[in-house]
Amino acid sequence: MRKLEDFENPRIVPLHDELFGASFFLMKLLPARFMLERAVENGLLKPGATICESLSGSFGLALAMLAVQYRYKLILVSDWTIDQRLHRRLVQLGANVEIVEKPAAAGGFQQARLDRIAIYLEEISDSYWPAQYSNPDNPISYSKFAEQLIDRVGKVDCLVGPVGSGGSMCGTCSYLRVLFPELYAIGVDAPNSVLFGQPSGRVNHLSGLGGDIIPANVDHTQFDEIHWMIPAETFRATHRLHREHGLFMGPTSGAAYGVANWWSRRNPGKTVVAIFPDEGNRYVETVYDHQWLTTVPEWSGTPAEEPSPITTPTEDLTRWSSFSWNRRTLSEVLSEAKSGGDVFR
Template sequence: MMSVHTLMRRLEEFEGPRLVPLSATLFSASFFLMKLLPARFMLERAVEQGRLRPGGIICESSSGTFGLALAMLAVQHGYRLILVSDWALDRHLHRRLIELGAEVAIVDTPAPAGGLQQARLDRLHEYLRDIPGSYWPSQYDNRDNARSYGKVAEKLIDRVGKVDCLVGPVGSGGSMSGTSHYLRTLFPDLHAIGVDTPGSVLFGQPSGRLNLSGLGGNILPANVDHSQFDEVHWLTPVEVFQATHQLHRQHGLFMGPTSGAAYRVAEWWSHNNPDKKVVVLFPDEGHRYVETVYDQQWLATIAGWPSPLPACPITVGAPSEPMSAWSRFSWRRRTLQQVLERAGDGLNPGGGQSNGF
C-alpha cells in the first residue's frame, strides 16, 4: 500500500521550475504551476500534525493557482475541497475546478476594509465555523508556504551556482520570502527585488482596486517578510501586459502577467548589472489568460493600452506615493513599519516584521 507521502508526491514532477537562460547572466525559473509546491508541502505537514485526516475537508480562499493546486491534490487523495473566490476567477479555471470536484463559492460584494480579499476570508470563516474538523491551509499566513521554497533554492544553487540577484512577483509572499531566505544561507549578499502593483498594500501603497491576478493584495499576509527585500518595484497593469507580450515575443515563453512584470524588472536590473547572475521567478504559464492578456480585443478595453514600456523606473522617496508608472524604492531589508516611519508617513501598517523560519 502506498504511504500518504508517496501519494502526495505523484505531482511532484510538476512542482519544480525549468531553468531557461534569457541571456548570459539572466535566468528564468519558469513554473508550470508554482503553487503546487507549497500546497503539497502544507497538506503533508497538516497530515503529519493530525490537522488533516483521510477523507477530510479542505477550505481555502483563492481566485487563482493556489486553488487549482489544491484541487489537483484533493482529487488524487480523496479530500473534499471548498474554495471561496470572487468575480476575478477566470471562467476556464472555474470550469476546471468544478471538473476536479471542487465546490466553488463566489463572493460578489467587497468588504468595507480589505475589499474582495477580505470578503472571501469572511465567507471562508463561516465555512470553517460550520464544518467541524475542516482544515484551512491559509496560504497567506502559513509559515510552511515560505518554508517549502527551500527546494527551489536548492535547485537554483545546483543549476546556476552563485545567485547575485533574485527577482519575483509578490502575492502571498511565500515564494520570494522563502527562496531569498534559503539562498542567503550561502549568498548573504543576495539582492532580492519584489515586484508589486499600485493600489496593493503589501509594501505600503494605499489600498485600491487591483486588476492583476496573483500580484499584490488589499490585505497584508504574514508571509510577506519585508526584511528579505532590498528593492521593490511597482508596475501598472498596462506595463505588466506589455512586458508579458515582450517576454513571449522575445523568448517564446508563454507565461502569465505576474511573470511579465517580474521579467521587465529583472531584464532592467540585469542590463544595469551585467557582471551579476540574476534569477527571475515566473509563477505560471499563460493558458488562463488567452481571453484577457493575450487577446487584443480585451486589451483594447484597458485604459492606456497600448502604451510603450518605460525604459527605466521612476525612483520614489516613499512607497506610499502616488504611482502612475513603473516605480522603484530602495527597501534595504527593513520591516514595513521601519520604512514607513522613516518616510514620515505616520501609518500603522499592522505587520511587516521578520517572520523567521
C-alpha cells in the same frame, strides 16, 4: 503525495548573459503539496476531509488538483474578479466555488473571503484550512527551490519575483542567503496594493499581483528593492517574454521578467534569476488577446524603458515605479515617509 511532484520543479532557462528564468508549470503546487503533507503528519488533515481556502488564483488550482488525487473535498471562496476559465476548470475538478458579493469594510474582498472561510471551518467537522497567507510551511517549502537554483545556477546575485502570499520570494531568499548573504532581492507588486505601503484601492487582480491585506508570510526585511508594475507594462513584458524567448507564461511572470531584464542589463556580470510562477493558458482570452488588450489603459501608449524612482511608497503610481526598500520593516519605511526622512540611506 508524490504524484504531482515532477510538475513542481521549474525549468531553469538561460535568457541572456547571466539572466535566468525559473519557469514553473504551476509554482503553487510546491507549497500546496508540502502544506498538505505537513497537515497529514500533524493530524490536522484526515482522509476524505474538507479543505477550505480563499481562492487567490493558482494556489486554489493547485489545491483542486491535489484534492482530486487524494480524494479530499474542497471549498474555495472567491469574488467577482475570478477568471472564468479558472472558475470552470475548478468546478470540473470537483471544487465547490463560492463567490462573495460584497467586500469587507476593512481588507476588501480578500478579508471577506477569509471571513466566509471562518464560517465554513466552524460548520464543517474535521475541515482544514491551509491558510497560505500565514502558514509558515508556505515559505519553508521553497527550500527545495532554493536548492535547485544553487545546483543549476550556482551563486545567485539577484532574485526577482512577484509578491502575493509572500511564500515564494521570502522563503527562497531566506534559504539562498544562508550561502549568499549579499543576495539582492527585488519584489514586484501592483499599484494600489497594500503589501508595500500603497494606499488601499482597487488592485488589478487579473495580473495576479497585489493584495488588500498584508499576509503574515510577507517578510518585508527580505527585500532590497520594490517595483510596482501597471497592467499595461506587465502585459507588454509578458508578450516580450513570449516573443523573444518562447516562454508562454502568465502576467506575473511577465512582470518579473520586465524588472529582472532591466536590472540585469544595468548590472553586467551579476547572475540574476527571475521567478516565473505559471504558464499562460489561463490568459489566452485576455493577456494574449489583442482585441482585449485595446481596453487596457495605457496599452497604446509609449512603453517605459525603465522604472521611475519614487521617494515614498505611498505615492500615487501611474507607471512602472521603483523604491529602495533596504531590507526594512514596513513600519520603518512608512515612519520615514511620514517624517520626511531620507528613505535612500
